[in-house]
Amino acid sequence: MARVAAIDCGTNSIRLLVADLTEHEDGSVHLRDVHREMRIVRLGEGVDATKRLSDAAIARTRDALADYTRICVRKGAERVRMVATSATRDATNRDEFFAMTKELLGVEAEVISGDEEARLSFTGAVGDLDPDEGPFVVTDLGGGSTELVVGTWDGKRAEITGAQSVDVGCVRITERCLRTDPPTAAEIAAARAFAAQTLQPAFDAVPVAEARTWVGVAGTITTLSALAQGLAEYDSERTHLSRLSREQISRTAQRLLAATKEERAANPVIHPGRVDVIGGGALITEVLADKLPGVDGLLVSEHDILDGIALSLR
Numbered sequence: 001m002a003r004v005a006a007i008d009c010g011t012n013s014i015r016l017l018v019a020d021l022t023e024h025e026d027g028s029v030h031l032r033d034v035h036r037e038m039r040i041v042r043l044g045e046g047v048d049a050t051k052r053l054s055d056a057a058i059a060r061t062r063d064a065l066a067d068y069t070r071i072c073v074r075k076g077a078e079r080v081r082m083v084a085t086s087a088t089r090d091a092t093n094r095d096e097f098f099a100m101t102k103e104l105l106g107v108e109a110e111v112i113s114g115d116e117e118a119r120l121s122f123t124g125a126v127g128d129l130d131p132d133e134g135p136f137v138v139t140d141l142g143g144g145s146t147e148l149v150v151g152t153w154d155g156k157r158a159e160i161t162g163a164q165s166v167d168v169g170c171v172r173i174t175e176r177c178l179r180t181d182p183p184t185a186a187e188i189a190a191a192r193a194f195a196a197q198t199l200q201p202a203f204d205a206v207p208v209a210e211a212r213t214w215v216g217v218a219g220t221i222t223t224l225s226a227l228a229q230g231l232a233e234y235d236s237e238r239t240h241l242s243r244l245s246r247e248q249i250s251r252t253a254q255r256l257l258a259a260t261k262e263e264r265a266a267n268p269v270i271h272p273g274r275v276d277v278i279g280g281g282a283l284i285t286e287v288l289a290d291k292l293p294g295v296d297g298l299l300v301s302e303h304d305i306l307d308g309i310a311l312s313l314r
Contacts, residue, residue, distance in 0.1 A: 003034065005077035006309035007068060009101075009109060011044030011087040011143025011171050012277065013219060014061060016068045017306045018075045021314055028156045029314055031127075031307060034075055038219070039064045040273020043097075044087030044144045048172050053091045058100065065104050072105075079313045082109040083305070085117055087144050117305060118147035118163040124307030125217045126153040128241065129299075135161070137211035137295065139288055140304060141220045141281055143171035146288075148202045150211055162206035168198040170220050170274075170281030178280050181261050188257055191280065195287040203291050214295040216244075216288075217304035219274060220281030225300040226269040228252045234269045240302040246289050249298060253282035 006017045018035040041060040043053060072080055082101060088094045088111050101109040112120070121140035129136070131153050140147040149163040177183075177191035225239040228248040244252075256264065256279040265275045274281075289298065 002313070003076055003078050004310050004313040005072045005075075005080045006306050006313070007065070007080070007082040007105075007109075008306045008309060009043060009061065009065075009082065009084045009088070011047070011085065011145070011169060012042055012273065013038050013040050013143070014043070014064050014068070015039075015306050016071065017310050018072060018077055019310050021310060023314055026156070029311055031310055035071060036306075037068070037071070040271060042143075042171070042273065044090075044171055046175070047087050047090050047144070048175055051090060051092050053087065053093055053097055058097060061097075062100055062104065065101060069104050069106075080105065080107055081309050081313055082107060083117070083120070083309055084109040084111050085142065085145065090144070113165070117145075118149040118165055119158075119160055120308030120312065121147055121217060121305040122149040122151055122160060122163070122308070123158045123311055124304045124309075125215050125301045126151075126158060127303060127307060127311070128301070129153060129213075129215070131155050133213045135210045136213050136215050137206070137208050137292065138215045138217065139221075140217050141284055141288075142169045142218055143277070144169040145172075146199065146202070146284060148206045148208070150206050150208060161210065164202035164205040166198050166202045168195050168284060170277040170284065173284060174277045174280035178283075182258055183279065188283065191283055192287060195284050196291075199284075199287060199291060208292060209294060211292075211295055213299055214292055214297070215299045215301050216285070217301050219271070220278065220285065221298070221300055222302055223270055223274060223278060224249065224252050224282055224285060227256075227267070231269050234271075236302050239300055242300045244298040244300060246297060249282075249286055249289050253279075253286040256282045
């Protein structure tokens with residue numbers, strides 16, 4: 001058994017998982033959570049337009065990472081891996097970001113490719129699932145990008161048959177298309193067209209027709225589940241492995257896009273850092289559902305790339 005720490009720094013949030021990783025004789029691997037935490041830092045704020053990480057965004061991320069470093073030391077993590085995704089791939093000043101992470105954490109953050117991001121997400125997402133429900137198509141909807149990956153899971157290892165990342169996420173689509181509060185019908189139509197057009201290359205490249213089960217991960221998806229269930233407060237035990245029908249996805253997306261920022265902020269299941277972008281994320285989810293007619297609704301997982309990063313430390 002080894003105690004490992006995984007950090008996922010995305011466009012919208014930075015997350016930490018400290019876990020005990022146990023390898024069994026039959027080849028299976030088990031993760032036991034010791035500490036799991038998420039903070040909204042909006043690292044990718046404005047990157048789509050400026051191609052640069054702002055000083056304020058780097059400072060917010062530095063504060064969160066300093067706290068995470070202290071937690072890793074306090075919890076006795078033996079191995080640490082930090083992955084940085086879409087926002088840093090696009091930034092011209094990313095060297096400044098990497099210098100900061102190396103100074104604080106002692107290891108340099110890795111800018112992984114979109115395909116590697118998708119593979120880690122798949123491995124984390126399917127670990128709790130019945131292999132007989134596969135093949136699976138996993139969608140990881142982030143702030144700046146969305147990953148599609150198709151594969152199988154035999155209870156020990158994931159076998160990937162196709163993976164693709166495209167540059168559409170809840171922050172990117174909100175900044176580009178959904179500028180009014182609430183967005184106008186024209187803005188929503190433009191956002192839907194942008195999402196469909198940007199996602200199409202992924203659907204062309206990945207064999208989604210093979211999939212029997214659609215699995216969705218990351219904060220937009222889990223928040224949609226909490227909203228669709230009408231939870232009074234966010235409860236990961238209620239969202240993990242919950243199922244959303246197409247009708248629930250569409251109804252929830254329409255409700256979010258019709259609401260003002262003030263109305264969304266009043267809902268306790270929506271994290272304050274997601275209030276302004278959850279409508280865009282819901283719209284992308286609805287477009288994904290339209291493009292996956294061969295599966296029966298959406299299976300929601302709280303386990304994702306963070307768990308995949310931790311498992312990669314075996």
